Amino acid sequence: MKTGIAAILTVLLGVAGLPAQQKQVPAATDPVEQYVVAHRQEVLQEFTRLLAVPNVASDTENIQKNADALIAILQKRGLKTQLLQLENAPSAVFAELPAVPGKRTVIFYAHYDGQPVQKRDWKQDPWQPVTVGDRIYARSASDDKAAIVGLLTALDALQARHQEPSINLKFFFEGEEEAGSPHLDKLLAKYAGFLKSDLWVICDGPAYQNGQPLLVFGSRGVVTAQITAFGPNRPLHSGHYGNWAPNPIVEIAQLIAKLRTTEGEITIPHFYDPVRPLTEAEKNALKDLPNLDAQLKNEFGLGRSEGQSSLADQIMKPALNLDRIEGGGTGPNPANAVPSSATAYIDFRMVPNQTPEIVQEQVEGYLRELGFYLVHTPPAPAERLEHPRLLQITWGPGYPPQRTAVDAPVSKAFIAAEKTATGDALLVMPTLGGSTPSFLFEQQFKTPVVLLPIANFDNNQHAANENIRVEYLMNGIRIYAAVFANLGKYWR
């Protein structure tokens, strides 16, 4: 169920055909801006050297070369480093500056591994970075080595003018995010001492589709369910047995119709009870988000959207999604037969304070109320005979939602700090529609989590010819530097 943060942000933001300009670029009189301009070549050289190391998580030898290279560039800057290791997993790279008592500690997450490549689809070798126009093309150019180089360059910019960061800095660079972070929970637990902080900042993903800088305060949780209805033990001729042998497709369709409307409203009794109402701050943040619905509908070929409100508003609510439905086999011509089963594949997206456990209880309770007998493994023939209305329900793994209050002191401080670079162009999204393991950080460390993406949305993330627009990298550096320099000032 774990879905890479980058993967999720890609899908969210991977929309072509929308304007892609960063707005409200700070004036050239800014000291960070001066550093960026003066050291542009140096920064890009370090970046492309790092991009030249192949970085698929399963490529054990090269992935370790990446970790070693990171250790080297971190140590060069005077950071104390540590390889965080688990058996049969790529090392994570940890680094920190000496802590100054009385300052908040903030840990910045990025990942140094990249998606596997199909070399034939690339115009170049994915690990031989090439600059074309205003873009650098290479695997991980935007996902997610730009964040790493951006963070370290931001630190350079501060060090160049002998400016102490306003916060104690820690870095955590994961080496298998694109492989689904299978060891992340264990790493966090094992190295909890190193990783302790007052805030996690997830540096991954692209900015808003219209190019505005973005700060995201959470993500929806997810849990999947597979529900099967049964008909005869073998397909039966629909002429001879149709409207006598129970049709499992009809059973499952009628069931779906009882679970939700075509407007996205979930009709499971009490489903919304645990949902905590939007705060005034969340409502205000939503109001400030540019509504891209019209463009998105056009882009996706949609004549309508569900629910009468904007995408940003809709993802503040839970969702019941039908991902797949099966019944009656596949192939060119369906038999005219009553099939022996039909299955709906559902995913629930949850918002605070829902949990997978609550959802499971509500769904199963409702199904029983509707008269169904539930089993969790394939029913025996005798069970099918005995229980005329029988469903098999199989729950997949899931995790809860996570949302940091947009008006928490840390959030207000973060927004204020970032705005010193972006001005009012900064957009605040209270949640991502998708699900990230951000709850893992919150759960392990009881700290807030924010997501801070910097890449251009049209970066071909996960695909061939991945790229970053140099201006987005430079803006990222400005944003990170602003956070380093100012977060501690605003966060008292």
Add this chain to the structure above:
Amino acid sequence: MKTGIAAILTVLLGVAGLPAQQKQVPAATDPVEQYVVAHRQEVLQEFTRLLAVPNVASDTENIQKNADALIAILQKRGLKTQLLQLENAPSAVFAELPAVPGKRTVIFYAHYDGQPVQKRDWKQDPWQPVTVGDRIYARSASDDKAAIVGLLTALDALQARHQEPSINLKFFFEGEEEAGSPHLDKLLAKYAGFLKSDLWVICDGPAYQNGQPLLVFGSRGVVTAQITAFGPNRPLHSGHYGNWAPNPIVEIAQLIAKLRTTEGEITIPHFYDPVRPLTEAEKNALKDLPNLDAQLKNEFGLGRSEGQSSLADQIMKPALNLDRIEGGGTGPNPANAVPSSATAYIDFRMVPNQTPEIVQEQVEGYLRELGFYLVHTPPAPAERLEHPRLLQITWGPGYPPQRTAVDAPVSKAFIAAEKTATGDALLVMPTLGGSTPSFLFEQQFKTPVVLLPIANFDNNQHAANENIRVEYLMNGIRIYAAVFANLGKYWR
């Protein structure tokens, strides 16, 4: 859409585990019985010689050998024969006895071709007939060469005692029924002069599952529809876009829920209006049919049936069957995505006086009433954008139902004539649940049609090791002879 009559009867009656004895066998004092006993070996020899000619419709050379063999055994009996030919189609074989003015003319249909074979699944060569116990094993042993030999032997039995048939006899033996009768309508039209009669008797299929002899007076019509609902033009991440991007699986499920209930009741307005009520005679016939529901439910692993009434009662009504549903792809793990389309495959079974045209009009009218915009070919992107509720509906070929009144003079006469052989064991089914092209005969010739099956239901029809129980063949001969001898007496 055309489905072989034999295929349909197989599926209807292909139920294992039920008693398989013929009942009410006539006494040995009957002259036909005496002929059958005396000539048993001769009959079986002629039967096995015919079974030894390979008879797959696409095997042009052998299929013609079958036709030639039939011509020979028909001429041997003094019948006038005619090959009925169409280009690129197996010949049909026509035969008749000289007509006696004033007598009704009845044409008996059977087919001499058989299903293709998978030789490795057979215990023997499918065209080298083998007798094991009370059964003869060979391709077409029951489907449908038994009917041909049965009909001709019945004629022999009458001729042996110099008894004139009570009706003028015609025979029509088709050579591509198992290939779906693709030229049947054209053959009937081209040779309408030869084929003119007062009644068509379809000699194909097995007796009732409990072994009782069976007479069937019609079949349900059929028409298929494929309905597709559309979502985004490509699958969208269900976290980021779920409950905003319209989910086509939900659209199609909600639609199915509006078309019919889980009890088989069709909720399309006015759908039942054209259905003519059951006649008293049909109701009485239904009452007399042994209710095998409990056994069938057990056999098919069903904890319930739809609609609160017996199978025989249910098939007197139209049906809306969901044959297949698709959406969200196939494969081991569905993506958590809002799919771009979902499709329901439906077949409608019709009863008099419904027609495919009426059903199409009702369905499309209702869908429009529900607010859908309908297209009949894949919609262009602009159409999807313009019409928020859009469905593509594709109708398959179909044909209307056919039912001969069970209390028509011809029907009463037929029942009475057949009962001279079966006694009261004869079961009358007003209709088959499945669809046969029986309407083709009715339509071309404006004559009634009855279906007269004789094989044991456990005959492995269409499968390996097809067989007929010799007693069922012998009973078939008795039944045919009774019809030849007596139908004209009762049908005035």
